Amino acid sequence: xxxxxxxxxxxxxxxxxxxxxxxxxxxxxxxxxxxxxxxxxxxxxxxxxxxxxxxxxxxxxxxxxxxxxxxxxxxxxxxxxxxxxxxxxxxxxxxxxxxxxxxxxxxxxxxxxxxxxxxxxxxxxxxxxxxxxxxxxxxxxxxxxxxx
Amino acid sequence: xxxxxxxxxxxxxxxxxxxxxxxxxxxxxxxxxxxxxxxxxxxxxxxxxxxxxxxxxxxxxxxxxxxxxxxxxxxxxxxxxxxxxxxxxxxxxxxxxxxxxxxxxxxxxxxxxxxxxxxxxxxxxxxxxxxxxxxxxxxxxxxxxxxxxxxxxxxxxxxxxxxxxxxxxxxxxxxx
Numbered sequence: 001x002x003x004x005x006x007x008x009x010x011x012x013x014x015x016x017x018x019x020x021x022x023x024x025x026x027x028x029x030x031x032x033x034x035x036x037x038x039x040x041x042x043x044x045x046x047x048x049x050x051x052x053x054x055x056x057x058x059x060x061x062x063x064x065x066x067x068x069x070x071x072x073x074x075x076x077x078x079x080x081x082x083x084x085x086x087x088x089x090x091x092x093x094x095x096x097x098x099x100x101x102x103x104x105x106x107x108x109x110x111x112x113x114x115x116x117x118x119x120x121x122x123x124x125x126x127x128x129x130x131x132x133x134x135x136x137x138x139x140x141x142x143x144x145x146x147x148x
Numbered sequence: 149x150x151x152x153x154x155x156x157x158x159x160x161x162x163x164x165x166x167x168x169x170x171x172x173x174x175x176x177x178x179x180x181x182x183x184x185x186x187x188x189x190x191x192x193x194x195x196x197x198x199x200x201x202x203x204x205x206x207x208x209x210x211x212x213x214x215x216x217x218x219x220x221x222x223x224x225x226x227x228x229x230x231x232x233x234x235x236x237x238x239x240x241x242x243x244x245x246x247x248x249x250x251x252x253x254x255x256x257x258x259x260x261x262x263x264x265x266x267x268x269x270x271x272x273x274x275x276x277x278x279x280x281x282x283x284x285x286x287x288x289x290x291x292x293x294x295x296x297x298x299x300x301x302x303x304x305x306x307x308x309x310x311x312x313x314x315x316x317x318x319x320x321x322x323x324x
Contacts, residue, residue, distance in 0.1 A: 015185070018184070018185040019185040019186065021181065021185070022178075022181045022182040022184075022185035022186065022213075022216070023182070023213070023216030023217055023219070023220050024171060024216075024217060024220055025220050025223075027223065027224070027228055027229065029228055029229070029230065030229070039228060039230070041230060045229065045230055047216065047219065047220070047223075047229055048219040048222075048223065048229050048232050048235050049212055049215060049216045049219050049235075052186045052187075052188065052212050053185075053186055053187050055186070055187045055188055056187035059187075060190075074202070077239070078210070078211045078212070078239055079238065079239060080236065080237065080238045080239070081211070081212065081215060081236070081237050082234070082235070082236035082237075083232075083234065083235045083236075084233070084234050085232055085233050085234065085235075087230075088229060088230055088232075
């Protein structure tokens with residue numbers, strides 16, 4: 001079983017703008033290079049949840065195969081999501097991502113079934129090897145109905 | 149939107165409410181636009197037949213869409229997304245087409261120039277036919293840390309009476 005899986009997440013201005021539009025953003029630092037520089041940023045920055053686009057490079061299914069775990073996507077819910085930022089990604093850079101499973105626990109559910117909690121950690125670093133942000137996606141795999 | 153009121157860090161104190169930002173009503177186009185932008189093409193969010201086969205009455209938003217709106221509201225309260233140091237959300241119920249999403253926040257603590265806030269996003273609306281949902285319920289509980297510029301003013305939206313209506317729809321997006 002692989003300890004972690006590595007992939008790249010390109011941050012293009014086009015994708016940043018499309019993502020910003022999709023969450024209704026109108027802040028010019030997400031759209032306009034000059035506006036971003038006026039705000040002291042090196043260029044257009046990505047919205048805080050932009051790295052969700054990591055599924056383009058590492059889709060559900062593929063990530064489990066790479067990490068050697070099995071998940072039933074018919075019974076999965078997104079429970080929690082957390083981001084810890086050093087800075088926001090900047091349009092034009094390519095982030096290196098390293099993903100691993102940091103939690104995989106099965107608990108007794110309230111109705112007698114089981115509930116599995118899986119947390120995927122993805123650390124995003126820049127071309128200089130410095131951390132940009134870390135994302136934690138916690139998925140809940142609900143138990144098969146014990147009565148079924 | 150009302151212009152952010154500029155305050156100094158000394159004026160920020162625990163218990164302060166950040167206002168309310170309302171997004172929506174959510175449309176299937178909004179869901180498709182987010183799917184295309186994010187790469188989340190799980191059919192449960194776009195394919196009616198697929199959603200029904202799982203027992204849902206219709207399609208519903210991927211959690212990260214309302215979580216994206218909530219991050220947008222939070223960014224606006226603090227003068228831009230670049231000041232965020234941590235953002236965490238917990239999903240408590242599904243958000244359906246037709247729902248509005250009301251985002252609120254509250255200052256929990258101030259430590260140096262790091263402000264910690266609690267966040268909530270409530271879905272409002274009748275919900276899809278076939279479900280008896282409350283007219284309003286918590287969809288996301290969140291928390292965040294913002295590092296405000298040293299010595300600089302803190303823009304924030306002000307009073308709980310401030311309501312910002314934004315319709316996030318195809319027409320709005322097309323205008324940009």
